[in-house]
Amino acid sequence: MEDVLAYLERHHERDLADLQSFVRIPSVSTDSRHREDVRRAAQWVATRLIDAGVTDAAVNDTDGHPVVTASWTFAEGAPTVLVYGHYDVQPPDPVDRWDSPPFEPTERDGKLFARGVSDDKAPMLIPIRVAEAFLKTRGHLPVNVKFLFEGEEEVGSPHLGDFVRANAERLAADFVLSADGGMWRADIPTLTVSARGLCALEFTVRGPGKDLHSGRHGGALHNPLHAIAQMVASLHDEEGRVAVAHFYDGALAISEAIRADTAALPFHDEAYLADVGASDTFGESGYSTLERQWYRPTLELNGLWGGYIGEGSKTVLPSEAHAKITCRLVPGQDPARIRALIEAHLRAHTPRGVTLSFNKDDHGAAAYRIPDDHVGLTVAREALEIVYDRPPLVVGMGGSIPICDTFRSVLGIDTVFFSFAVGDENIHAPNEFFRLPRFFEGARAWTAYFEGLAKTSPSATSGTVARA
Amino acid sequence: MEDVLAYLERHHERDLADLQSFVRIPSVSTDSRHREDVRRAAQWVATRLIDAGVTDAAVNDTDGHPVVTASWTFAEGAPTVLVYGHYDVQPPDPVDRWDSPPFEPTERDGKLFARGVSDDKAPMLIPIRVAEAFLKTRGHLPVNVKFLFEGEEEVGSPHLGDFVRANAERLAADFVLSADGGMWRADIPTLTVSARGLCALEFTVRGPGKDLHSGRHGGALHNPLHAIAQMVASLHDEEGRVAVAHFYDGALAISEAIRADTAALPFHDEAYLADVGASDTFGESGYSTLERQWYRPTLELNGLWGGYIGEGSKTVLPSEAHAKITCRLVPGQDPARIRALIEAHLRAHTPRGVTLSFNKDDHGAAAYRIPDDHVGLTVAREALEIVYDRPPLVVGMGGSIPICDTFRSVLGIDTVFFSFAVGDENIHAPNEFFRLPRFFEGARAWTAYFEGLAKTSPSATSGTVARA
Numbered sequence: 032m033e034d035v036l037a038y039l040e041r042h043h044e045r046d047l048a049d050l051q052s053f054v055r056i057p058s059v060s061t062d063s064r065h066r067e068d069v070r071r072a073a074q075w076v077a078t079r080l081i082d083a084g085v086t087d088a089a090v091n092d093t094d095g096h097p098v099v100t101a102s103w104t105f106a107e108g109a110p111t112v113l114v115y116g117h118y119d120v121q122p123p124d125p126v127d128r129w130d131s132p133p134f135e136p137t138e139r140d141g142k143l144f145a146r147g148v149s150d151d152k153a154p155m156l157i158p159i160r161v162a163e164a165f166l167k168t169r170g171h172l173p174v175n176v177k178f179l180f181e182g183e184e185e186v187g188s189p190h191l192g193d194f195v196r197a198n199a200e201r202l203a204a205d206f207v208l209s210a211d212g213g214m215w216r217a218d219i220p221t222l223t224v225s226a227r228g229l230c231a232l233e234f235t236v237r238g239p240g241k242d243l244h245s246g247r248h249g250g251a252l253h254n255p256l257h258a259i260a261q262m263v264a265s266l267h268d269e270e271g272r273v274a275v276a277h278f279y280d281g282a283l284a285i286s287e288a289i290r291a292d293t294a295a296l297p298f299h300d301e302a303y304l305a306d307v308g309a310s311d312t313f314g315e316s317g318y319s320t321l322e323r324q325w326y327r328p329t330l331e332l333n334g335l336w337g338g339y340i341g342e343g344s345k346t347v348l349p350s351e352a353h354a355k356i357t358c359r360l361v362p363g364q365d366p367a368r369i370r371a372l373i374e375a376h377l378r379a380h381t382p383r384g385v386t387l388s389f390n391k392d393d394h395g396a397a398a399y400r401i402p403d404d405h406v407g408l409t410v411a412r413e414a415l416e417i418v419y420d421r422p423p424l425v426v427g428m429g430g431s432i433p434i435c436d437t438f439r440s441v442l443g444i445d446t447v448f449f450s451f452a453v454g455d456e457n458i459h460a461p462n463e464f465f466r467l468p469r470f471f472e473g474a475r476a477w478t479a480y481f482e483g484l485a486k487t488s489p490s491a492t493s494g495t496v497a498r499a
Numbered sequence: 500m501e502d503v504l505a506y507l508e509r510h511h512e513r514d515l516a517d518l519q520s521f522v523r524i525p526s527v528s529t530d531s532r533h534r535e536d537v538r539r540a541a542q543w544v545a546t547r548l549i550d551a552g553v554t555d556a557a558v559n560d561t562d563g564h565p566v567v568t569a570s571w572t573f574a575e576g577a578p579t580v581l582v583y584g585h586y587d588v589q590p591p592d593p594v595d596r597w598d599s600p601p602f603e604p605t606e607r608d609g610k611l612f613a614r615g616v617s618d619d620k621a622p623m624l625i626p627i628r629v630a631e632a633f634l635k636t637r638g639h640l641p642v643n644v645k646f647l648f649e650g651e652e653e654v655g656s657p658h659l660g661d662f663v664r665a666n667a668e669r670l671a672a673d674f675v676l677s678a679d680g681g682m683w684r685a686d687i688p689t690l691t692v693s694a695r696g697l698c699a700l701e702f703t704v705r706g707p708g709k710d711l712h713s714g715r716h717g718g719a720l721h722n723p724l725h726a727i728a729q730m731v732a733s734l735h736d737e738e739g740r741v742a743v744a745h746f747y748d749g750a751l752a753i754s755e756a757i758r759a760d761t762a763a764l765p766f767h768d769e770a771y772l773a774d775v776g777a778s779d780t781f782g783e784s785g786y787s788t789l790e791r792q793w794y795r796p797t798l799e800l801n802g803l804w805g806g807y808i809g810e811g812s813k814t815v816l817p818s819e820a821h822a823k824i825t826c827r828l829v830p831g832q833d834p835a836r837i838r839a840l841i842e843a844h845l846r847a848h849t850p851r852g853v854t855l856s857f858n859k860d861d862h863g864a865a866a867y868r869i870p871d872d873h874v875g876l877t878v879a880r881e882a883l884e885i886v887y888d889r890p891p892l893v894v895g896m897g898g899s900i901p902i903c904d905t906f907r908s909v910l911g912i913d914t915v916f917f918s919f920a921v922g923d924e925n926i927h928a929p930n931e932f933f934r935l936p937r938f939f940e941g942a943r944a945w946t947a948y949f950e951g952l953a954k955t956s957p958s959a960t961s962g963t964v965a966r967a
Contacts, residue, residue, distance in 0.1 A: 060811075061809070061810060061811030061812065061813065062809065062810055062811065063810065121813060122807070122809060122811075122813055124807065124809060124813070125710075128709075128710075186811055186812065187812070227714065229714070229814075231812050233812070238777055239775040239776050239777040240775060240776020240777070241596075241775070241776060241925070241928055241929065242593075242596075242927070242928040242929065243775060243927075243928060244897075244898060244926055244927040244928065245797075245799040245801055245825060245827075245927075246695065246697070246825075246827055246896075246897050246898030246899055247792065247896075247897040247898050247922055248775065248792065248897065249792070249797040249799040249825075249827055249897065250739075250782050250783070250791035250792055250795055250796075250797040250799075250827070250897070251771075251780055251781075251782060251788045251789075251791050251792045252775065252777050252780060252781055252782075253739065253777075253779070253781035253782075254799055254800055256731070256800035256801075256802075256803045257731070257732075257734075257735055257739075257799075257800055259728075259803070260727075260728045260729075260731035260732045260800070260803065261728075261732040261735075261737075263724070263725070263728035263732075264725075264728045264729040264731075264732035264733075265732075266725075267725055267729075269729075269850070271718075271721065271725075303719075307707040307708060307709070307711060307716065307720065308707050308708020308709060308818075309706055309707040309708065309720050309721075309852060310851075310852060310853070310854060311721070311851050311852040312719055312720060312852065313719075313720055313721035313850070313851060313852035314718050314719060314720075314721075315718070320719045321719075323718035323719050324715065324716065324717070324718055324719045327718055328718075329713075329717040329718040331713045331717040331718075331722055331725075331814075331816060332722055332724035332725055332728070332806065333713055333724075333806050333807050333812065333813060333814055333815050333816075333817075334724075334805070334806035334807040334808045334813070334815075334817075335724045335727075335728065335803060335804065335805055335806060335808075335820065336803065336804040336805070336806075336808040337802070337803055337804070338800060338801050338802035338803060338804075338823070339590070339592065339801050339802040339823065340802045340803075340804040340821070340823075341529070341530065341590060341592060342529060342530055342531065343528075343529030343530065343590075343654055344529060344654065344655070344699050344701070344801065344823060344825065345529065345589060345590055345592070345801060345802070345823075345927065346697075346799075346801055346825050346898075346927055347801050347802075347927055347928070348799060348801075349801075349802075350776075352803065353808070355806070355807065355808075355812055355813075357713060357714075357717075357812065357814050359713075359714055359717055359718070382737070382781070383778075383779050383781060384777060384778060384779040384780065384781035385778070386778060428714075428715075429712075429714050429715040429716065429717065429718070430712060430714025430715050430814075431714055454715055457709070458712055459710070459711075459712040459713075459813065459814060459815055460709055460710040460711060460712065460815070461709070461710065
């Protein structure tokens with residue numbers, strides 16, 4: 032009988048070609064023009080699962096983009112994991128900053144460049160490869176595995192909660208093993224134990240009912256661009272601390288243990304600044320850069336626009352100005368309450384002569400932290416040590432995995448992050464890439480994970496683990 | 500011999516068709532993709548002049564867009580006017596706000612809708628029509644007329660100064676009669692005696708060297724959108740007064756006479772607000788709305804942008820943010836100095852962690868005011884009274900005619916505004932239109948102007964008029 036790892040090695044080239052096909056599909060979930068592409072990607076994933084031998088794969092419709100599910104649950108008495116990932120991707124903008132077209136995968140220096148390759152297409156393909164290797168060599172998996180791949184992660188998973196709620200029994204598991212998340216660094220294996228929450232809002236400031244000539248009308252009316260700049264500027268103090276009243280109320284303080292762990296990590300501001308090309312760090316005083324990234328809440332503008340933004344000049348006093356905001360939250364901050372605080376702040380700071388309105392299509396998710404002694408973490412630690420010959424470091428995540436909140440509140444289970452993307456792979460930015468050696472390392476680690484989990488006692492994973 | 504006005508009337512439909520052909524040419528001078536269209540418009544104007552009987556019409560190359568010139572100078576002993584207009588237009592953005600396509604002229608309710616029809620294609624066609632009517636009926640014009648139509652008015656006429664300087668002798672005249680400018684209102688004839696100056700700048704705030712994920716990096720670095728909002732907000736105080744140090748130094752105060760003239764005009768804030776669709780007026784306290792529009796300087800944002808501005812959300816911490824500014828100036832304010840003051844202010848307000856740079860392709864023009872007793876004004880007053888049966892009101896202009904500054908400094912002559920566009924015709928905005936009855940009224944008025952000017956004594960127009 033062929034060994035699982037040998038099978039994986041023998042099919043490595045085929046799997047790379049598969050990955051290339053997958054990333055060619057522009058499954059941009061934020062853009063309604065790509066609705067059919069998103070569906071095409073879902074279909075691609077379901078077909079890939081069936082080819083792997085997970086025969087009940089299905090494309091499930093939702094009120095948004097589809098959810099792909101599949102399961103193999105014949106390992107009697109063994110633990111059950113719910114493998115999570117997402118097949119949707121961020122928009123490729125600004126397209127002109129890409130060195131190769133975002134949806135034409137291009138290999139350079141052992142990296143594959145394409146939109147979505149790191150977030151999350153390559154990482155989510157790995158457990159499918161590994162399931163296939165077990166099923167085609169041994170005929171069975173060491174543990175029970177359910178798959179759940181969504182197409183709305185990049186828009187905040189607005190329909191996943193309803194789907195999970197409606198299918199709670201079918202999705203029941205001991206914990207979630209997430210192929211989304213990303214390793215902190217390329218050179219050291221890490222385990223992520225927290226993610227920040229998210230709260231998004233978009234608003235419009237309206238002045239005159241139509242665009243006006245700024246020469247003729249300038250000076251007589253409030254310019255929505257001036258108003259929005261003042262409103263946005265009021266959201267932070269000069270040191271970068273959020274100036275919205277009560278924003279920090281109840282936010283979990285950073286424990287001494289986490290401060291010590293974080294301080295011990297191999298991280299230096301100078302190297303970080305060189306890497307991101309910034310001249311200086313900036314933000315809340317009293318915290319290190321990593322503390323601010325992982326364990327402190329933020330309020331960030333993601334977009335700000337109004338008036339004429341093309342080449343040359345156009346002397347317009349515009350009718351409207353717009354801003355997009357996302358906050359990152361920590362435990363103790365409720366997304367809906369934070370949003371309400373910001374809305375109240377902006378209302379109170381709306382000057383005379385303009386009006387304020389909010390876009391209602393927004394989303395939020397609470398922050399997440401897995402208990403230190405969770406068995407899924409212990410197995411992850413051992414699996415990573417098998418592949419990388421050293422114990423992983425424990426890190427936080429600045430980004431958000433809103434589904435952790437969903438899985439905890441609906442299914443009552445925790446989420447273990449086990450992704451082989453690396454945080455520097457330009458996700459959500461031009462020239463996103465994935466390190467191809469990780470495609471095999473990840474497969475080895477998922478193999479070790481399934482085997483390691485099979486060796487734990489069922490009681491340790493039966494949902495009785497402590498939860499924060 | 501056919502009468503001049505009868506000739507005009509008989510050719511009205513042909514001239515309207517001509518206007519439609521003219522506005523179909525998208526001569527957008529700010530956009531390099533329309534370079535050939537701008538040239539096509541210049542060629543169209545030259546051909547139209549030749550058809551009118553002004554046989555020396557020529558398309559003159561410059562370092563930018565071409566200048567069209569022509570002349571008829573056989574009225575010995577009569578005054579000479581230099582007729583000015585421009586054949587370039589503003590960009591049509593936002594195109595989706597137009598009720599009919601911007602470059603497909605569409606007639607509704609006696610108005611012709613098209614980009615550039617009011618600013619300045621219909622008004623500049625009128626004197627060509629009138630010259631033709633004189634030449635084809637009487638065989639000569641009552642005065643000497645030179646034509647100068649430029650293609651860079653909407654970008655601040657950057658090459659017109661050099662062109663006028665190099666052709667000063669050829670363009671010599673007693674004064675300029677401008678077909679650009681616009682009447683204040685549709686129901687009352689007005690004479691414009693001042694225009695504000697202009698100074699433009701565009702700047703970029705740069706943070707990280709590339710777009711970053713706002714979850715991963717937010718809180719660690721300064722977000723260029725936050726920085727630009729703070730910088731822009733610092734440019735005004737809360738009451739709308741410009742907060743740049745020394746901005747108002749030397750600005751000509753509004754005289755008691757002008758305050759009285761302006762207060763006597765039929766203008767009401769409520770009607771104005773209803774017309775432009777704004778909830779309130781806003782700006783420097785101590786001045787009326789018209790005073791702020793015509794006789795006080797401003798600093799207006801025309802564009803502000805950065806980050807993700809498409810549909811949905813994208814959690815990006817952008818690398819750059821941008822802003823476009825134009826100021827309107829009054830006599831006593833030097834455009835270059837004002838620009839330097841704003842640059843210094845922005846430099847002083849650039850926070851840690853971001854860098855500031857300025858776009859160098861900017862332009863400026865001093866404010867303008869014609870002496871009250873200029874003969875060209877007197878003739879204009881009489882010509883308007885002939886057509887409209889009432890004396891015109893005296894008004895200021897909020898916008899800028901940078902060429903006044905050029906003509907005064909290079910040719911030593913003043914500019915009389917004599918346009919039949921109206922200020923409410925959505926110039927620089929979607930659904931620009933021109934009132935078609937003005938196309939004939941304007942032709943009658945230009946006919947009366949040329950005839951009236953011929954009756955003045957040569958000495959009154961020979962460049963000896965008082966200048967401010």
